[in-house]
Amino acid sequence: MVLEYIFRRIILLSFMLLLLCVFTFSLSYLFPGDPLTNLSGVQNVSLHEADDLVQKYKLDHSMPTQFLSFLSRVSEGDWGISFASGEPIFKHIVALFPATLELALYALLASIVFGIPAGITAAAYHKNWPDKLINLFTLLGYSTPVFWLALLLIMGLCLQLGLLPMSGRISLLYEIPDKTGFILVDIFLSDVSYKINAFTDALKHLLLPTIVLSTYPTMVLIRFTRDSMLEVLEQNYIKTARAKGLSRSQLIFHHALRNALLPVIKQIGLQFSTLITLAMITEVIFSWPGIGRWLIDSIYQRDFPAIQGGLLAVSTFIILATVTADVMHSLFDPITRNQTHGKI
Amino acid sequence: MVKFIFGIALLMLTGCTEQSLKNQNSHGLIYCAEANPVSFNPQITTSGSTIDLISNQLYNRLISIDANTGEFLPELAKSWKISKNRKKITFELRQDVQFHHTDYFTPSRNFDADDVVFTFSRLFDVYNPYHFVSGGQYPYFKSIGLDRLIKSIIKESQYSVSFELFDTQSSFLSNMATDFSVILSAEYAKSLEVDEKLENLDHFPIGTGPYKFKDYKRDILIRYYQHEKYWQHPVALAQLVYDITPNSTTRIAKMLTHECDVTPHPNSSQLSILADRKDIQVQKETNLNMGYWAFNTQKAPFNNGLVRRALAHAIDVNKIMQSVFLNNGKRLHSILPSTSWAYQAQVNMPDYNPELAKRLLRQAGIVDGFSMDLWAMPVARIYNPNARKMAELIQNDLKKIDVTVHIVEYEWNTFIKKLEDHTHDSVLLGWSADTPDPDNFFSPLLSCAAALSGKNSANWCDPEFDLLLSNALDTVNIDERKEYYFQAQQMVIQELPLLPIAQGMRFQATSSNVKDIEIKPFGGVSLAKARKE
Numbered sequence: 001m002v003l004e005y006i007f008r009r010i011i012l013l014s015f016m017l018l019l020l021c022v023f024t025f026s027l028s029y030l031f032p033g034d035p036l037t038n039l040s041g042v043q044n045v046s047l048h049e050a051d052d053l054v055q056k057y058k059l060d061h062s063m064p065t066q067f068l069s070f071l072s073r074v075s076e077g078d079w080g081i082s083f084a085s086g087e088p089i090f091k092h093i094v095a096l097f098p099a100t101l102e103l104a105l106y107a108l109l110a111s112i113v114f115g116i117p118a119g120i121t122a123a124a125y126h127k128n129w130p131d132k133l134i135n136l137f138t139l140l141g142y143s144t145p146v147f148w149l150a151l152l153l154i155m156g157l158c159l160q161l162g163l164l165p166m167s168g169r170i171s172l173l174y175e176i177p178d179k180t181g182f183i184l185v186d187i188f189l190s191d192v193s194y195k196i197n198a199f200t201d202a203l204k205h206l207l208l209p210t211i212v213l214s215t216y217p218t219m220v221l222i223r224f225t226r227d228s229m230l231e232v233l234e235q236n237y238i239k240t241a242r243a244k245g246l247s248r249s250q251l252i253f254h255h256a257l258r259n260a261l262l263p264v265i266k267q268i269g270l271q272f273s274t275l276i277t278l279a280m281i282t283e284v285i286f287s288w289p290g291i292g293r294w295l296i297d298s299i300y301q302r303d304f305p306a307i308q309g310g311l312l313a314v315s316t317f318i319i320l321a322t323v324t325a326d327v328m329h330s331l332f333d334p335i336t337r338n339q340t341h342g343k344i
Numbered sequence: 345m346v347k348f349i350f351g352i353a354l355l356m357l358t359g360c361t362e363q364s365l366k367n368q369n370s371h372g373l374i375y376c377a378e379a380n381p382v383s384f385n386p387q388i389t390t391s392g393s394t395i396d397l398i399s400n401q402l403y404n405r406l407i408s409i410d411a412n413t414g415e416f417l418p419e420l421a422k423s424w425k426i427s428k429n430r431k432k433i434t435f436e437l438r439q440d441v442q443f444h445h446t447d448y449f450t451p452s453r454n455f456d457a458d459d460v461v462f463t464f465s466r467l468f469d470v471y472n473p474y475h476f477v478s479g480g481q482y483p484y485f486k487s488i489g490l491d492r493l494i495k496s497i498i499k500e501s502q503y504s505v506s507f508e509l510f511d512t513q514s515s516f517l518s519n520m521a522t523d524f525s526v527i528l529s530a531e532y533a534k535s536l537e538v539d540e541k542l543e544n545l546d547h548f549p550i551g552t553g554p555y556k557f558k559d560y561k562r563d564i565l566i567r568y569y570q571h572e573k574y575w576q577h578p579v580a581l582a583q584l585v586y587d588i589t590p591n592s593t594t595r596i597a598k599m600l601t602h603e604c605d606v607t608p609h610p611n612s613s614q615l616s617i618l619a620d621r622k623d624i625q626v627q628k629e630t631n632l633n634m635g636y637w638a639f640n641t642q643k644a645p646f647n648n649g650l651v652r653r654a655l656a657h658a659i660d661v662n663k664i665m666q667s668v669f670l671n672n673g674k675r676l677h678s679i680l681p682s683t684s685w686a687y688q689a690q691v692n693m694p695d696y697n698p699e700l701a702k703r704l705l706r707q708a709g710i711v712d713g714f715s716m717d718l719w720a721m722p723v724a725r726i727y728n729p730n731a732r733k734m735a736e737l738i739q740n741d742l743k744k745i746d747v748t749v750h751i752v753e754y755e756w757n758t759f760i761k762k763l764e765d766h767t768h769d770s771v772l773l774g775w776s777a778d779t780p781d782p783d784n785f786f787s788p789l790l791s792c793a794a795a796l797s798g799k800n801s802a803n804w805c806d807p808e809f810d811l812l813l814s815n816a817l818d819t820v821n822i823d824e825r826k827e828y829y830f831q832a833q834q835m836v837i838q839e840l841p842l843l844p845i846a847q848g849m850r851f852q853a854t855s856s857n858v859k860d861i862e863i864k865p866f867g868g869v870s871l872a873k874a875r876k877e
Contacts, residue, residue: 085562158600159600159601165601166597166601166603167597167598171603175558175583289564294563301758302758
């Protein structure tokens with residue numbers, strides 16, 4: 001049963017990825033300029049180079065053949081060359097993606113750590129002052145645009161008070177060799193003398209972007225947990241338990257929590273796409289060297305191969321994350337496995 | 345609760361990092377740079393933002409110029425001798441100069457004549473294995489015709505080298521003192537040839553300068569370490585890091601949070617914010633430079649002198665001086681800045697006169713106006729602190745004579761690369777001099793050679809004008825040279841391949857504890873002696 005479900009998800013996943021690849025491939029033709037240049041990233045192609053490239057990219061063949069050759073190149077990691085840097089795009093993505101992922105993960109973690117307890121508290125004290133306070137807070141959080149919040153924090157904490165740095169992942173004077181691309185892990189793995197200093201400095205750099213990025217998902221989680229908890233608390237088995245004289249904490253932690261968190265787990269997975277989108281804005285504002293900032297720079301520079309590669313990488317990741325969250329959710333909640341059709 | 349935890353965390357973090365940054369800070373300096381370097385070899389670029397980062401930090405030249413007196417000073421050459429017919433120049437070299445020891449190269453010998461011969465033969469000798477590497481373009485040297493001037497370079501002894509010239513040229517020594525004429529390592533080049541990695545010569549630099557290359561991450565940073573065995577003096581900073589930050593507002597913000605120690609080219613409008621801070625100082629230097637508006641003279645309708653003059657009459661330069669330079673610049677009255685010794689104010693300089701502009705357009709046969717592209721630089725430069733704003737002002741002015749302007753922008757390095765293809769209609773650009781020699785404003789910008797190498801953004805080639813320039817270089821008589829340059833200046837304003845707009849001041853913001861950064865009136869900035877207190 002579970003295997004069948006997972007199999008269905010994998011089919012759906014492959015189909016989505018195929019569509020994504022078709023779209024990415026067609027971008028070479030949709031972007032202005034020569035498709036050969038857009039695909040390969042080689043500009044000002046000389047005549048004999050052009051022949052080689054046409055052969056390599058099978059541009060003298062039919063569209064389906066070209067697409068198949070595109071697929072095989074993508075799977076081999078040959079994603080063309082960036083106009084702006086002249087270096088392979090795949091190399092850029094491998095170097096930049098961990099930074100974005102790191103930021104998004106910490107933000108997600110922060111929103112889980114703060115969002116779920118806050119949601120539960122609000123539900124537990126339904127229509128009391130903690131609920132009202134938390135509601136007010138979420139309303140504020142929902143309606144604050146990310147970039148505005150970021151700028152406010154920078155103005156207050158960085159420029160006025162000078163408490164926190166406003167850009168990058170770590171003070172550039174600390175030289176941390178790249179191993180995993182995750183700065184905190186890299187610091188831990190490095191053998192520099194200033195490990196602890198570097199670690200605190202990196203945390204300090206992480207603080208503001210994480211706050212900014214986690215604001216929106218935290219609010220979503222608070223609301224979601226609260227609503228879901230309230231719904232569960234309305235159910236008969238809870239009413240029975242209450243009639244038997246269980247305390248509020250016993251009710252919530254022993255009986256309601258597990259059921260209330262099921263939809264929340266799914267929501268956490270769905271938040272990933274929002275997070276990556278918001279991460280792009282956050283990265284630009286905090287000069288965070290991740291894939292979002294790179295993608296936006298590429299758009300500004302009309303670096304078509306880089307835009308294609310960046311889109312492909314980011315979208316693939318979001319699809320993977322969503323499907324994984326879906327599968328995880330079904331492992332926790334057997335009822336959802338009965339869906340006969342895939343849906344995301 | 346949440347706020348409480350957050351507050352505690354914040355306090356903890358700020359407490360411990362203050363100390364840690366201090367330790368690391370005392371021997372490292374962060375310079376916020378405005379663009380990625382195009383290359384790590386100054387021979388193959390004329391981009392000022394790149395030259396600032398690499399030339400004086402990684403390399404030395406044979407000779408340099410004293411910024412105050414304009415005299416030549418010995419650098420890697422101890423002395424030099426010019427033959428009687430002025431066609432042979434012999435340099436005696438220093439013997440105690442070491443190249444950088446890095447992860448990728450360990451030199452086995454000191455600097456000597458072989459390095460000089462290799463460095464300069466790369467520029468013009470097609471048999472030099474490196475001649476065609478990295479595009480084979482040497483824009484500065486080609487635009488001043490140095491590749492056609494040098495007949496041969498002869499190693500006289502291990503520490504003596506002479507240049508034989510086809511012709512006499514009065515600006516030869518000045519050109520040898522520019523930021524482009526740096527000395528590379530011949531031994532390193534040989535070792536790269538063995539490994540068949542020739543391009544690395546321009547990406548992983550080995551020089552004799554005060555800092556050595558460690559790491560470069562595009563859009564993020566460049567890291568240099570101190571060159572422990574620098575021949576001239578001990579280097580105070582253990583580390584020099586360039587934080588690549590194209591946005592000038594972000595650079596200033598980083599200055600305020602002390603994430604940068606040095607920031608070049610703050611906008612005039614930001615100077616007042618910086619002036620209020622005690623921990624930041626603003627250096628202001630006059631600089632030989634010229635911001636201009638160049639027309640692509642090979643493209644219609646800009647191939648018509650009347651149209652160029654009409655456009656020049658249509659723009660209000662005084663307004664530009666006020667809103668772009670905030671009166672921190674000088675309006676130009678010739679292609680040369682008034683501090684140059686060959687300067688002559690031009691009577692023919694177009695003034696603001698839209699009516700005359702319309703009349704001129706009608707004379708040129710254009711009745712209904714036309715539309716054109718105007719390329720504006722995306723970064724602040726000395727000669728134009730805000731090209732976007734200038735472009736908008738020009739757009740507005742030209743609307744009055746029925747000319748529609750589309751403003752075009754690209755990322756800085758892409759911008760420069762695309763300009764060389766001459767697809768633009770007109771461009772706002774500028775030039776910062778590398779030597780005090782007036783030829784530096786003419787040959788690299790408007791000669792036919794520069795048009796071929798792509799650096800002449802007016803794409804203008806006039807043999808008569810080239811003759812004036814070569815005549816001026818043929819003589820050492822200052823009065824004769826002046827006379828030729830007067831004529832050349834008149835010709836530029838007569839023909840208007842480009843309209844000189846303004847000379848800017850060079851600003852640089854530094855933290856108060858940073859000392860001894862040298863800004864040269866021509867050429868780039870030098871951090872060789874920089875230190876922190």
